[in-house]
Amino acid sequence: MRNCNAKRDGLYSGDKTPAEVKDLHSRILVAIRSAETISERIEKLRDEELQPQLIELLHGLTRNWKIMMESHETQNRIMFEATSFNYPTYGKFCNDSHRVTTLQLVAELHNWSSCFVAYLSAQKAYVEALSGLEKLPNEAVICALKSFGKDMQALWVQQGEEKKQKRKVDGLAKELEKVLEFQRTESRVLGTKLSEHELEVNVRNRIEYLAERKNLLHKFRERIDAEKLKHQTIMGETQQITMKGFQTGFYSVFESLVEFSKASVKMNDDIVAHCEISKAPEKEDESEPSYVDEMSSYLCG
Incomplete structure (x- = not known):
């Protein structure tokens, strides 16, 4: 444009091109300086305010996950070393409080x-x-x-089955007691009548009647014994679900949390290390000419 202006100086003394170019040049320089000023402010905000806060956050997260990792490792080791849980023997059953506790868990x-x-x-x-x-x-x-939660849900259902079977056994036991009491009363009554009317009573019919009653009573007792055995089996299943659910479930949860904590610690450490490396010496950048200087030398040189 300078060459063009030089050629036209003699022909067009009133040409406004040089003035317009200088005005445009000034505007470009002002815009570039404004952009660089804004860029410097952004960099300052990033380096002096945002980056320290992020690094502080990462350090805090690292400390947090290290503590979590140590805690979960301890919990995991305890569950791994646990070989048994205290569980009531037969005769001590799960009750409503046990089911409520399981549901709360x-x-x-x-x-x-x-x-x-x-x-x-x-x-x-x-x-x-x-x-x-x-x-x-x-x-x-x-x-x-989620898997542990499903196991505990299954335990809650199993406890309900155990309680249901316990009620069934208790009901049959009460019914048996009523039958025995009725039989004792009946024997007393029949015995009295027999002593009073011994000659009129058919001894053979009485023996057959008592044998039939004894057979019914024997079957009833067998039924109760079968229900008790079923109850014991259900209690054993409840115990197995409890032991397996607690040990395996907690072990899996704590193991996964340990791995997650380790990964979180490593990730935060890597980010902090990357932030430290990214703080390259800024003196090299400061020694380079700015974009404004380059444009000025290009337009005015």
Whole structure:
């Protein structure tokens, strides 16, 4: 444009092109300086305010997950080393309080799973740009909690079956007691009549009647014994579900939480290390000419 202006100086003394070019040049420089000023403010905000807060957050998360990891490792070891649970022997049955406690445990497991999902969602929402968060093994924790919750739900149902069978056995026992009491009363009455009218009573019919009653009583007792055996079997199943559910369920949950905590610690450490590495010496950048200087030399040189 300078060459063009030089050629036209002699022909068009009133040409406004040089003035317009200078005005445009000034506007470009002002716009570039404004852009650089805004960019510097953004960088300052990022480096002096945002980055320290993020690093502080990451350090806090790292400490948090280290503590969680140690706690879950201890819990996991306890559940792994546990070989048995105190469970009442026959004669001490699960009652309403046991079922209520089991149902409360199911509710707490559901709440535990919901809180874990909500906590992780909050982290993802805050640091969504950190794509490494997507690699955390959170699904394993959620699956373990849900599986444990299903086991406890099955335990609650099993406790209901045990209680139902216990009521059945108790009812039959009461019925047997009534039959025995009636038989004793009947024997007393018949015995009295026999002593008074011994010559008029058919002894053979009485023996047959007593034999029939004895046979019915024997069958009734066999039925009660069968129901008691069934009750014992159900109690054993309840005990097995309790032992397997608690040990295996908690072990799986704590194991998955240990792995999740380890992955969280590593992820946060890697991010902090990356932030430290990214703090390259800024002196090299400061020694380079700014874009404004380059444009000025190009337009005015």
